[in-house]
Amino acid sequence: MDLPRIFTIRESSHRIHNPITAEKLATIGRALRLRPGARVLDLASGSGEMLCTWARDLGVRGTGVDISSVFTARAHSRAVELGVTDRVDFAHDDAAGYVADEPVDLASCLGATWIGGGVPGTVDLLRRSLRPGGLLLLGHPYWRLDPPDRATVEGCHAADRSDYLSLAGLIGQFGELGHDVVEMVLTDQDSWDRYRAAQWFNLRRWLDENPDDELTEQVRHELRTDPASYVQHEREYLGWGVFALMAR
Template sequence: MDLPRIFTIRESSHRLHNPITPGKLAALGQALHLEPGTRVLDLASGSGELLCTWARDHGVTGTGVDISTVFTEKARARAAELGVADRVTFVHDDAVGFVADEPVDVAACVGATWIGDGVAGTVELLGESLRPGGLTLIGEPYWRREVPDRETAEACHARDKDDFLVLPELIEQFGGLGYDVVEMVLADQDSWDRYQAAQWLNLRRWLDRNPGDELADEVRAELTTAPAHYARYQREYLGWGVFALMRR
């Protein structure tokens, strides 16, 4: 049970595995008015930056669950680096279907709603771990503007243009699920640049060190096409945000 190697190669230098910057992550923590002792469950927690920095800055406690052995070890190392290893725990496990042993104050899935087969299923899954009155955090893509065709949608890693919604419709979807949107922090194009462009440097440095690896041809092909592909499609059409929800 693990992520394919290409994912960990591509994002080897990343502390955040989505287009939220450290500043925006900090702003979100401040906006939520987190109190010391707030219990957080973070499903698909990646390298643990949300839990670790919020434990340092706000005194939260919690558990992160991720399928990647590489990212889980990075998360544990980050917790030790920031002096919060006694407050946060990282578990190598499949986040699909994961429910906390005890209700938490904040249940998060920031950028991996595939664990619930989409937004609705992920919101439902997180709700199984959440105390009454708690906060749900969902990170999800949306269209910055209407997508002209299926080719553009597929270039943005969607099966078709109905896979994602434009921002107002995404917010309305949360309402239709019975939740109020009480905060949001949105990526901008610079956030996307920092997330995506950093991958190209990771790929190139890995390729220079590992020219004979079985993945070398795949990495070379991606590095050759990814920058222009990103500039032509994802940068122009794909948005992303973290949305804080409370059940009505």
């Protein structure tokens, strides 16, 4: 049970494994008005940056769950670095179907709604860990602009245009699922650049250090083709945001 190596190679320098910046992650944390000691469950927690920095800055306590052993080890190290090991813990486990032992004040999944088979299933999964009146936090893509062709859809890592909604459509979907949107922080193109361009540097560094690895050709092909595809498709057409929800 683990992520394929290509994911950890591509994001080897990343503390946040989606296109939100550290500043915007801090902004959404402050906006949620969490009390010190609030309990957080973060599914697909990656390298633990959200939980660790919120524990340091906001005094929350929580558990992160991620399928990557590499990212989970980094999360443990980050907790040590920030001095919050008494407030957070991280489990190397499959977040799909994971439910907290006790209800939490906030349940989150930023950028990994495949754990619930999409937005509706992930909202349902998170609700199973949430106390009455608690907050859900969901990070998810949306179409900034309507994709004009199949190449753009595939360039945004979608199998079909219907895989993502417009921002208005996504907000509407949350309402159809019985939730009010009470906060949101959206990425911009600079946020995307900082996330995606750093991947290319990681790939190149890895290639220089591992010229004979079995993944070398795959990584070399990605590095040759991904920057142009990104600026042509993903940067222009795909948005990403973090949305705080409360059940009606």
